[in-house]
Amino acid sequence: MRLVRPAILWRFISREFWKLLLLTGSVLVVVIAFAITIKPLADGLIGPADAVRFMLMASVPMMQYALPFAALFAATLVYHRMAQDNEVVATSAGGIAYRTMLVPAAVSGLILAIFVGLLADQAMPRLLRAMQELVAQDASRLISSSVGRGQAIRLGDRLLYADTFNRLEPEPGSRAFQRFLLSGVLAVELDSDGKPTWEASARFAEVWLYRESTAVRGQGQTAIVMRLRDSVGGREQRGLSQVEETSIVYRIPSTFTDDPKYLSLGEMLTTLDEPERLNIIDSSRRVLAQRIAEREAFDAWRRTLDRDGRLTLRDAGNRLIVVRAAGLAAAPDGDAGFILTPGTRGGPVEVSVIAEDSRTRTHRAERAFLTLPIMPDASRSLASVLMENVRTSGASPALSEALGQPADGEPARGMGGIVSRYAVTNLVPSPDPLPDLLAARSSVLLAKGRAKLASGASTADDAPLRSTIDSLQAQIDDARREILSKAHERLAASLTCGVMVVLGAVLGMRLRDSLPLAVYLWAFLPALVCVLSISGGQRMVHTYGLAGLPVLYAGVIGLSLFCFYQYRILARR
Secondary structure, eight states, X not given: OOSSOHHHHHHHHHHHHHHHHHHHHHHHHHHHHHHHHHHHHHTTSSOHHHHHHHHHHXXXXXXXXXXXXXXXXXXXXXXXXXXXXXXXXXXXXXXXXXXXXXXXXXXXXXXXXXXXXXXXXXXXXXXXXHHHHXXXXXXXXXXXXXXXXXXXXXXXXXXEEOSEEEEEOOOXXXXXXXXXXXXXXXXXXXXXXXXXXXXXXXXXXXXXXXXXXXXXXXXXXEEEEEEEEEEEEEETTTOOEEEEEEEEEEEOOOTTTTSGGGSOHHXXXXXXXXXXXXXXXXXXXXXXXXXXXXXXXXXXXXHHHHHHSEEEEEETTOOEXXXXXXXXXXXXXXXXXXXXXXXXXXOOEEEEEEOTTOOEEEEXXXXXXXXXXOOTTOSSOOEEEEXXXXXXXXXXXXXXXXXXXXXXXXXXXXXXXXXXXXXXXXXXXXXXXXXXXXTSOHHHHHHHHHHHHHHOOOOSOSHHHHHHHHHHHHHHHHHHHHHHXXXXXXXXXXXXXXXXXXXXXXXXXXXXXXXXXXXXXXXXXXXXXXXXXXXXXXXXXXXXGGXXXXXXXXXXXXXXXXXXXXXXXXXXX
16 A cells, blocks of 8 residues: 555655755856856956846857756755755655656756757757857957957958047948947958968058848848048059058958857758858858859950950959950969950050049069959959059049059159059959859759869969869868757757756665765766767767767767666666
8 A cells, every 4th residue: 555645745855956056056056147248258258247148148049058966966965965855755655667767857857858868959049149149249349359459350360450440420321230430450361271361551541331131141230331542552463562441341241140049940951952051151152153154254255365365354343444455364363363365566564544534554564373263252353453564644643643653662654664463353243143152052063063164164273262162162162061960969969958857856865874075976977978989979960961970979878878777776686
C-alpha cells in the first residue's frame, strides 16, 4: 500500500527544483551578462546609461548557456538533500519506485529543453540584433573615443587615423542623423594579409551617419559616408595622386548576422537559398558584381576604341572626358587596370576635359591607364585615367584650378610643362552595368561570371574574375555547412539540457553519502565533456559537412548512457 501519493511528491520536488533553479540561474545570468557588458562599455561603444539596457538585453540570450548548468545544480541539490534526509528511503518504503520519483526531473528537463530550444531559435536572434543596433547607432561615440585615445578607427578593411574630432549639426533636409568633422586624417586600406594597398591623407574629412535598410537583408544598418577634402593618395602600383575629393562609404555590418548561430531556424532555411543575407557573402557578391561590370565596361571600351579611336566619358560633375588612344589592353603584371595603347606612330594618349562652357583642357601622356577600382560599398562604377609624363595645354589658370591638381601635387602648368603623374577621377561609364548587377542574386552572378570565363571572348585578364568567383563560391559552401552545424548544435544542446536535469537527480540520490558539491562535480564533468563534444562536432560539421554529425551527437548519446548506467546502479539498491 502506498503511504505517499505521487502527485504530492511531484509537486514538492518540482516546487523545490524550480525555486532553486530560478535563484541559481538568475545569479549566473547576471554574472555572464555583466561580463559581456564590460567590453563595449570599456571600448566606449555604449555609455553608462545604455550599459544597463545592454545588460538587460544580454540577460535573455545568456540563459541559453546558464540554464542547463543551473538546472543540473538545482536537480543535484534537491534530490541529494532528500536522500540525506532519508526522504527517498521513506518514499521508497511507501511504495513509490525510483523512476516515479524521477518524473518531476524528467518533466522539468523536457520543459527546459523546449524552453532553451525556443530561446535559442526565437528570442536570442532578436535580442542580439537589438544589442548590435544599440552599439552601432552610436558609432560617433566610438569614433570620438578612438580619436581621443589616438587609436585607429577600423572601417572594414580600412584604418582611419585623425588628430581631432568635432561634432556638427546635420544640414537641414539631410537624411543624416549625425555629422562631424575630422582633421589631420590618414586612411589606409589593407589586403587580406594586413599589408597596405592604398592610402590617402587629407587636411580634414567630413563624416555623415545615415540609417538605412538594405534591400537584400531587409535590416536596418548604420552607413558612414566620409569625404576626404584636398586628399593625396593612391595605390602602391601607381604612386600618389592628388585629387580634390576622396569618398569612403562604409556600412557597419551586424556581427550577429554574419554568424548563423544568431539566426532563427526559419532564417537559416531562407539563408540556404539566399546566402547573400550574410554580410560577408553580400560583400563578396558586390565585389563579383563589380568584377563583371569591370569586364563588361572593358569590352565595351575596347570595342569603341578599336572602332572610333576615341572614348567619351563623363565625370561626376557632368564634365565631358574624351580619351584618344589606339586601343585598350589588360595591363601587365604589377600594373593596375587597363593600359591605353598609344597611336600607331607612337604618339601620346590624349585626355581632353571639356567644361560646361566648352573650354577644353588637354593632357598628352606618354603612358596612361584606365582603371575601374573595386570598392565593396560602391553603388555605381567610377573609373579613373592615370597618366604618366603629362603635357597639359588649353586651359586658363582658373580653369586649371577647377579641373583638379596633378598627381604629384605640383601646380598645373601650361603649354610645355611636364607633370610626372596626373589623375582624372570619378568617370562614369555610360551605360553603367553595375546597378543592375548589384541587384542580382549570388547564384545569378556566379552563373554570369562563369559564362564570361567560358566564352573566352574578352582579352582581359581572367585571374581576378576567376579568383572572385572561387572565393564567393567557397564562402557560400562554408556558410551552408555552418548553418547545418549550428542547427544541429542547437538541437543537441536542447537535448543535453533535459538529460542533465535527470542526471543530476539520479546522482543526487545515488551518492547520498557524498558532499553536495562532490555530487555536482560528478554530474558536471560528464556534462562538460558532452558540451565539448557538441562544440567539437559542430566545428567538424562546419569543416567536413555531414561526416561530423556522429561526433556532434556522440556527447548527447554518451551522457544519456551514463545517466542510464547510474540509474541502473541506483535501481539495484
